[in-house]
Amino acid sequence: MQRGGGIPMICDQCHKRDATIHVTQAVNGETQEMNLCAGCAMRLGFVSAGGDLSALPFLEGLSFPAGLFKVSLGSPVKGGTAVGERCIHCGLTFDEFRSGGRMGCGRCYAAFAHRLLPLMKRIQSGDRHTGLRPTGATARVMEQDAAREAREAREAAARESRPEAPPTVKSRPRVRPGPPAGPPQAGSADAAPESAGPAEPGVPELREELRKAVDREDYESAARLRDRIRALSEPADTPGEKDREEKKGGQAP
């Protein structure tokens, strides 16, 4: 299957950049679709960090609208995209999987991750791979993907924060621009901006922390981090953006 899949589209939000992320959500039984660029997707809270979309379903229960499916950047296996409940890479629907018992492609796993986790808990000894790490070509492709995604996210964040710095609300700290889009570094955690100020971590660091929190299934911290990121990067008023009621109180900073 080809990567990415499709003709480049323009972001529905900023109408400037290429949409690389497709979001589907069910609102009152109707399916709404959005095509977003990485920057807007992050700003609206659809993507955690670096396009690590496999993380999304785990955050879903915390505050994302019900029925939200994921989103993807590039990699053949890292992200998966489902429109409705169809993997857009191979076209498999979740119902087809249920009746046939077979996934269509590697990306189906990310696309249906939230549906698969309960299944894994039943049929397997856990829902997390603890075995051997990839080597050779698999590892090389993963490194390239990670570097590219980190670079894209940095670029998007930089574009995002520069033109429209939003110092409107109270004493909200300013969004620090991401690091310059330099050569991709393998260990993305090391790619922190060099101008680390004395005080609080910036959005990229918080996103990295968020990613790690999701990885270790520490959803409470993840929710806190997500809220901090949102507070740092959202313009004061997000026009037309749906209210996301926090299901659990007391998690905001």
Next chain:
Amino acid sequence: MTARDTDVVISSRARLARNLAEFAFPGRQDPVSAGKVADRVREALFAGSDHMARAFRRMAIADLPPLDRSALVERRLISRDLAQDGPGREVLVSRDEHLSIMVNEEDHVRIQAITPGFSVDEAFDLALRTVRYLEENLAFAYHERFGYLTACPTNVGTGLRVSVMVHLPGHVLGGAIEPLVDSLRKLRFAVRGMYGEHSEAGGALYQVSNQATLGLSEDEIRTELRRVAASVVERERTLRRELHRVQPLALEDRVGRSLGILRNARLLTAEEALQRLSDLRLGVALGLCPDLDAGTVDDLVNRIGPASLQKARNRDLPPQERDAVRAEEIRTRLASGGAAPPMTPTAPTPADPTPPGPGTPPDPGPSAP
């Protein structure tokens, strides 16, 4: 008891499932992609190495007549599934037949290593070395959370299935198979008949394998399997000894009859032959057949499948002729003077069983003690 526990364990197997990241899984890929997958795997295995090209034999399933496919299934080099027609299907088999790489079965790549006796680690190492060799040039589908991705979620994560083929006549005769299957299922281990899924246990041959592939590391999986298999082996020995202690005559009669039939019959169905050979193997393990060894019996089991028999004679044989050929094959192999095996002193046989003749010594086979 014996090296590699060959009195109970016939062979060990490790299988690793992988898919190429770039393509949809075989169940959902078009024939062109299937062909590309096969090309990639072949290139990854053979590129830049004459040695590998010499070490492996490549067979495209579409090119194989039905008889050859069935013979490969009987020798456990390919699955029944792969033997069916399908785009881009092929198998790469090492010359010693310990290793086979199935392409475009349920997953793009399935590597299996089979080693004699209780040797799970050896089989795993062989399979892992092979998969690592391929991975140098092939990017496999991998997900940070789910690990190596497979068509069926029951294989995802490590993609590792390890198994031992065990001979359990003690369990069968002692009525202990069902409890064993139940108790192992609770530990997420499966017990199946000889040729894997959907096959019936012939000749008290069973395959014990791990069910879970995700949430455990490869080391944990094989350590668990070793532990479980070792306890099955011990239990089987206990059951055999117990059977022999409680009913020595009945057991020795059973072994003696089977040996007599195998050495003298002119027609043997596969089913009967397997059953009789199972008795013989039990007799060998209990020291009732000193002129035979388990390797000879196992070798015979491998030769008497319908496809293997016909393949050896290079032609289709009608069923009755097959039974005659099978009986002849077994007679020839077991013809060591035609003597009945000396029984233990408890057996009230009239004296003088002819001493074991000087006939052909049994083929040591790969798993000779």
